[in-house]
Amino acid sequence: MIKTVDLTKKYGDAFAIKGIDLDLQAGDLFGFIGPNGAGKTTTMRIIATLLEPTWGEAYVCGHSVHTQPKEIRRLVGYMPDFFGVYDDMTVVEYLEFFAAAYRINGQKRTDRVDEMLDVVDLEFKRDAYANTLSRGQTQRLGLARTLLHDPQVLLLDEPLSGLDPRARIEMRNLLRKLGEMGKTVIVSSHILPELADVCNKVGIIDRGELKQNAKVTEVIRMVREHTVLVIQTAEREQMDEVAKLLQGHEKVQATEPGDDAIRIILKAGVDEYSDLPKWLIENGINLKRFSEEELDLESAFMALTQGTSRRM
Numbered sequence: 001m002i003k004t005v006d007l008t009k010k011y012g013d014a015f016a017i018k019g020i021d022l023d024l025q026a027g028d029l030f031g032f033i034g035p036n037g038a039g040k041t042t043t044m045r046i047i048a049t050l051l052e053p054t055w056g057e058a059y060v061c062g063h064s065v066h067t068q069p070k071e072i073r074r075l076v077g078y079m080p081d082f083f084g085v086y087d088d089m090t091v092v093e094y095l096e097f098f099a100a101a102y103r104i105n106g107q108k109r110t111d112r113v114d115e116m117l118d119v120v121d122l123e124f125k126r127d128a129y130a131n132t133l134s135r136g137q138t139q140r141l142g143l144a145r146t147l148l149h150d151p152q153v154l155l156l157d158e159p160l161s162g163l164d165p166r167a168r169i170e171m172r173n174l175l176r177k178l179g180e181m182g183k184t185v186i187v188s189s190h191i192l193p194e195l196a197d198v199c200n201k202v203g204i205i206d207r208g209e210l211k212q213n214a215k216v217t218e219v220i221r222m223v224r225e226h227t228v229l230v231i232q233t234a235e236r237e238q239m240d241e242v243a244k245l246l247q248g249h250e251k252v253q254a255t256e257p258g259d260d261a262i263r264i265i266l267k268a269g270v271d272e273y274s275d276l277p278k279w280l281i282e283n284g285i286n287l288k289r290f291s292e293e294e295l296d297l298e299s300a301f302m303a304l305t306q307g308t309s310r311r312m
């Protein structure tokens with residue numbers, strides 16, 4: 001669906017993006033994460049054929065941005081991070097205006113606009129002036145506009161930015177819906193956790209380079225050097241015993257007792273620990289909880305961008 005090969009854009013001597021390789025299929029929801037100025041917009045604008053790469057290739061459904069931009073524009077819906085709405089148009093007039101620009105006419109246009117209002121849940125605002133909508137509603141209207149010509153591929157630049165928590169949840173649900181509709185979606189953000197539970201794949205871009213490009217779960221695993229286990233015992237008093245037992249174990253680097261659980265940091269590279277629960281039980285420990293600690297995506301992001309996100 002979307003493929004880029006060595007995609008590069010230079011401004012003078014500076015690289016806006018450098019050697020970006022992407023490969024996304026139908027139904028993929030790709031979270032494109034990076035601090036401000038990392039190159040997300042540049043990449044999306046090239047795929048949308050609004051900007052030419054300095055070198056490298058981008059394909060949408062097999063069409064090249066160099067030789068088949070017209071075909072690509074039919075297949076792509078691009079929602080920029082900032083877009084204006086017209087003061088004197090109602091929501092329905094706004095969508096009809098853009099539907100007309102896509103040459104959707106007659107009853108088909110009315111039906112399509114109604115359908116899009118339903119998808120983005122803005123039916124109740126159909127006769128409101130577009131400039132009176134909240135930020136979240138405006139973003140949803142923008143998405144409806146982007147969906148009018150039924151594009152197979154969606155490029156959404158920071159659609160969650162500036163939304164309050166409720167609007168964020170609504171927009172995230174909408175993104176999920178698009179994935180279920182079989183669209184291929186690239187959605188950018190400078191905040192990793194806000195996309196992690198929606199996207200199946202994630203790419204982390206920093207200063208024009210793609211640092212990580214994999215399934216969400218794999219990214220976390222790759223970032224983490226040490227597997228961390230969390231153990232709770234049925235009787236609180238046994239926690240010290242667990243610490244003592246595991247301190248001498250060949251797989252364990254350190255133990256960190258906490259208030260109601262103990263964290264076990266395994267040695268670097270050790271990720272197989274299925275023998276440990278049995279071993280603890282054999283040593284008389286009454287286990288209540290034994291699980292692997294999940295690394296939060298914020299930490300993964302910070303590790304990958306080496307703190308550059310602090311500049312955001």
Ligand SMILES: Nc1ncnc2c1ncn2[C@@H]1O[C@H](COP(=O)(O)OP(=O)(O)OP(=O)(O)O)[C@@H](O)[C@H]1O
Nearest residue numbers: 011015016034035036037038039040041042043190
């Ligand atoms: N027209 C231009 N001329 C010169 N440099 C540019 C131009 N457009 C973008 N850049 C530079 O390219 C780099 C990538 O910019 P881009 O807008 O793609 O980043 P971004 O990840 O989308 O950031 P943001 O989240 O702030 O929109 C930045 O360093 C930016 O300053």
